[in-house]
Amino acid sequence: xxxxxxxxxxxxxxxxxxxxxxxxxxxxxxxxxxxxxxxxxxxxxxxxxxxxxxxxxxxxxxxxxxxxxxxxxxxxxxxxxxxxxxxxxxxxxxxxxxxxxxxxxxxxxxxxxxxxxxxxxxxxxxxxxxxxxxxxxxxxxxxxxxxxxxxxxxxxxxxxxxxxxxxxxxxxxxxxxxxxxxxxxxxxxxxxxxxxxxxxxxxxxxxxxxxxxxxxxxxxxxxxxxxxxxxxxxxxxxxxxxxxxxxxxx
Amino acid sequence: xxxxxxxxxxxxxxxxxxxxxxxxxxxxxxxxxxxxxxxxxxxxxxxxxxxxxxxxxxxxxxxxxxxxxxxxxxxxxxxxxxxxxxxxxxxxxxxxxxxxxxxxxxxxxxxxxxxxxxxxxxxxxxxxxxxxxxxxxxxxxxxxxxxxxxxxxxxxxxxxxxxxxxxxxxxxxxxxxxxxxxxxxxxxxxxxxxxxxxxxxxxxxxxxxxxxxxxxxxxxxxxxxxxxxxxxxxxxxxxxxxxxxxxxxx
Numbered sequence: 001x002x003x004x005x006x007x008x009x010x011x012x013x014x015x016x017x018x019x020x021x022x023x024x025x026x027x028x029x030x031x032x033x034x035x036x037x038x039x040x041x042x043x044x045x046x047x048x049x050x051x052x053x054x055x056x057x058x059x060x061x062x063x064x065x066x067x068x069x070x071x072x073x074x075x076x077x078x079x080x081x082x083x084x085x086x087x088x089x090x091x092x093x094x095x096x097x098x099x100x101x102x103x104x105x106x107x108x109x110x111x112x113x114x115x116x117x118x119x120x121x122x123x124x125x126x127x128x129x130x131x132x133x134x135x136x137x138x139x140x141x142x143x144x145x146x147x148x149x150x151x152x153x154x155x156x157x158x159x160x161x162x163x164x165x166x167x168x169x170x171x172x173x174x175x176x177x178x179x180x181x182x183x184x185x186x187x188x189x190x191x192x193x194x195x196x197x198x199x200x201x202x203x204x205x206x207x208x209x210x211x212x213x214x215x216x217x218x219x220x221x222x223x224x225x226x227x228x229x230x231x232x233x234x235x236x237x238x239x240x241x242x243x244x245x246x247x248x249x250x
Numbered sequence: 251x252x253x254x255x256x257x258x259x260x261x262x263x264x265x266x267x268x269x270x271x272x273x274x275x276x277x278x279x280x281x282x283x284x285x286x287x288x289x290x291x292x293x294x295x296x297x298x299x300x301x302x303x304x305x306x307x308x309x310x311x312x313x314x315x316x317x318x319x320x321x322x323x324x325x326x327x328x329x330x331x332x333x334x335x336x337x338x339x340x341x342x343x344x345x346x347x348x349x350x351x352x353x354x355x356x357x358x359x360x361x362x363x364x365x366x367x368x369x370x371x372x373x374x375x376x377x378x379x380x381x382x383x384x385x386x387x388x389x390x391x392x393x394x395x396x397x398x399x400x401x402x403x404x405x406x407x408x409x410x411x412x413x414x415x416x417x418x419x420x421x422x423x424x425x426x427x428x429x430x431x432x433x434x435x436x437x438x439x440x441x442x443x444x445x446x447x448x449x450x451x452x453x454x455x456x457x458x459x460x461x462x463x464x465x466x467x468x469x470x471x472x473x474x475x476x477x478x479x480x481x482x483x484x485x486x487x488x489x490x491x492x493x494x495x496x497x498x499x500x
Contacts, residue, residue, distance in 0.1 A: 027387075031364045036416075085417060094417040107406035110399075114281045115410050137277075137399050141391070148398055149360075149387050155405030156357035159412060160365050166286075166416035167335060167344045170458045208420045 001057065002066045003130075011132050012050040016139045021047050027146040028153050034188055035164035035181060036206045037197055039099035041154040044146055045075040045129075051143075052129035057122045065105070065117040072133040074104040079126025082202075083118050095205050096165070097123075099197050103154050104128070110137070110155065123202070165206070171250070174209040178217045179247030181207060182227065186237045193228075193236040200230060251307065252316045253380075261382050262300045266389045271297050277396040283407050284438055285414035285431060286456045287447055289349035291404040294396055295325040295379075301393075302379035307372045315355070315367040322383040324354040329376025332452075333368050345455050346415070347373075349447050353404050354378070360387070360405065373452070415456070421500070424459040428467045429497030431457060432477065436487045443478075443486040450480060 025044045032040040052075065057063065065071055081098045098104055098120075108117045140147045164184065171177050181203065185196065198206070204214035221227040226243055228236035237243060275294045282290040302325065307313065315321055331348040348354055348370075358367045390397045414434065421427050431453065435446065448456070454464035471477040476493055478486035487493060 028360070028362050028364075031361065094413075094420055096413070107409045110278070110402050110406040111281065111410075112278050114278075115406065137402075138395065141395055141398070145388065145391055145398075148391075148395075148402065152360050152387075152398065152402035152405055155402055155409055156360040156365065159357045159405055159408045160361075162409060162412040162416055163344075163346070166412055166419055169416055169419050170344055172422075 001061055002064050003072065004066050006053065006055055006130055007067065007072065007133060009053045009055075009130075011053050011130075014051065014132075016051070016135075016142050019047065019143055021144055021146060025146070027149040031157065031160075032188065033157050033161045034197075035161055035168055035184055036096040037099065038097070038102045038154075038158060038161055039197060040101040041157045042075065042103050042150050043101050044150045045103070046077070048143060048147065049075070049077070049129050051135070052131045055128045055130055056125070057128065058125050059122055061122045063120040063122070065108075065119065067133065068113065070133040071105055071108040071113055071117050072130050072135075073106045073109040074131070075129045076100055076102050076104055077127045077129060079128075080123040080197075081126060082121045082123055084121065085118055094208075095202075096162070097198055097202065097206070103151065106151055106154055107158070110151065169208055171247075173250070174207070174213050175217055176247050176250065177207045177209070178203075178214060179221075179243050182221075182235075182237060183240060183244045183247055185235065186240045186243070192238065192240070193234065195233055196230065196235045199232050251311055252314050253322065254316050256303065256305055256380055257317065257322065257383060259303045259305075259380075261303050261380075264301065264382075266301070266385075266392055269297065269393055271394055271396060275396070277399040278403050281407065281410075282438065283411045284447075285411055285418055285434055286346040287349065288347070288352045288404075288408060288411055289447060290351040291407045292325065292353050292400050293351050294400045295353070296327070298393060298397065299325070299327070299379050301385070302381045305378045305380055306375070307378065308375050309372055311372045313370040313372075315358075315369065317383065318363065320383040321355055321358040321363055321367050322380050322385075323356045323359040324381070325379045326350055326352050326354055327377045327379060329378075330373040330447075331376060332371045332373055334371065335368055344458075345452075346412070347448055347452065347456070353401065356401055356404055357408070360401065419458055421497075423500070424457070424463050425467055426497055426500065427457045427459070428453075428464060429471075429493050432471075432485075432487060433490060433494045433497055435485065436490045436493070442488065442490070443484065445483055446480065446485045449482050 082095045085094045201211040204211040218230050226239040228238050332345050335344045451461040454461040476489040478488050
């Protein structure tokens, strides 16, 4: 699927006049994103989804950005998306993940197309909302300054997420990278048990190692009773301090 | 030097009323930043430096962020700054560089202190302008919406710069990393000869290799007539296509 195919579909409304938002719609929500995994940065956009075109894409669908100049940005209301660089031969590498409650292609929008955009792969059945490519930053401001502020906030969170991922991937040994990442997960959730948002294989791809390597590392951490479990829906960390220590030991 | 020591110094003015900017003050200037090297994202802030406290710091000075809650952000008018993570023992690693015409600590400002800020090292005599920590996003909007837009733009550029650095640092061999980076430099400058903004040693630190390794790679590229020179002030790339090819070959 190509973005240009979606662009002909009209949004539900074009009412850019000033709106009132409920108090709980914060432009600066608590930080939930992890290195390379962006989530819950932008629930405020739920208040303006009538200005967007809803797009449902099923698991496995690829979405290729093929519009020059003005690239529309999306809000991911439900689902999970992988965003990838591709090399000349179409091989995917350096993935990162976008989970629900986040903007997509906002950096491309904010730089007026100076940043080349990358294809998206739906990892789950996903519900995206595409804002019109004719909508400007000034339009966004006119609807509510909090939207503009949240866009800047979302970018700041991505800065953090990508710079931390770069930092983790500087460690040569896969074991270090896995331990540091698991400790970051613990740190963000502030709790020993949480939903990881990514599978072991997805994490392996992001941390630049084979999924068997990742599986072996998790098994070792389980044997040493540092990690309790790591399934698709639940991770439990038993010894966070030990995990950090192992991560930094070269 | 600590940020808290600077905070008592008042700004020149506190006039947050709406201003007119000259036409050339674009909120979205042409992209000049490189992976891990941020520059010229924000010249628009030159129009509001009276709202900031000027701070001159000489080469070698460290600036440590020690203010909780609201971290002031800075505009770097002149000079060059390295921003570092530090490990438990104070060892610096994973640097990136900020060159003149850029904001510093804007991500910390935008996330209301949810992102821990890192120390700065002046690599040259630098002229920073510290905006008051009492200044809010709404104040910035009231002065000129372009300032808010530029703040979002600056963040988007940093996203790109950090995610590309993460991408380059996924290559295990130092030779790949150096070639890809040099090709990115060529790509951004759109010219074979340019000022690099960083020295060979600074680049080595950023790409996670010893400076001798970097020097050897540059020598090899010179011998093969792919790179003409790499001094502090001038880099010339003779064979960009070959550089890219070598960079991607594993």
